[in-house]
Amino acid sequence: MKVYLAVPDGWVYRSTGEGDETTYEVTPAGPEFKKAPEARFRLTVKKIKPEDVISRARGFVHAVVTRASEPPPIQENTVSVVRTFATVAHYAPALSGAQRLYVAASASANTSTGTLYTIRFDIPEAEWQAVWERGEFLFAGMRLDDEF
Secondary structure: OOEEOOOOOOOEEEEEEEOOEEEEEEEOOOOOOOOOOOOEEEEEEEEOOOOOHHHHHHHHHHHHHHOOOOOOOOEEEEEOOEEEEEEEEEEOOOOOOOOOEEEEEEEEEEOOOOEEEEEEEEEEHHHHHHHHHHHHHHHHOOEEOOOO
């Protein structure tokens, strides 16, 4: 399984997982944050049955949409053997006084190999501007190898 991430300078990167599943986590860092950011970017790469990969990808993004304050549309795209689903959702605070949460979610399904790539980027409202400005490169700069 191959994926290439463009991690912003100074941000913290770690990889975890075993066997057919690996998780990459990136957290914002740098002088623009007065305290440790709560935002988290998680990319999970998992091998599953090729016949299940599209429904699992769609289901991952659909779950984010159904819990949103106002359900946003899901964008779909197909390139070669990879089908991608993506959205950005807003979650209302669960508790009084809590802040709003922005969630960028994407799932890519390699229909040839059964590789499922899921991304969830949680950003609290107070961090949105500082995090998304640099963090969107995690999405834009990511490359999947469609042979794995």
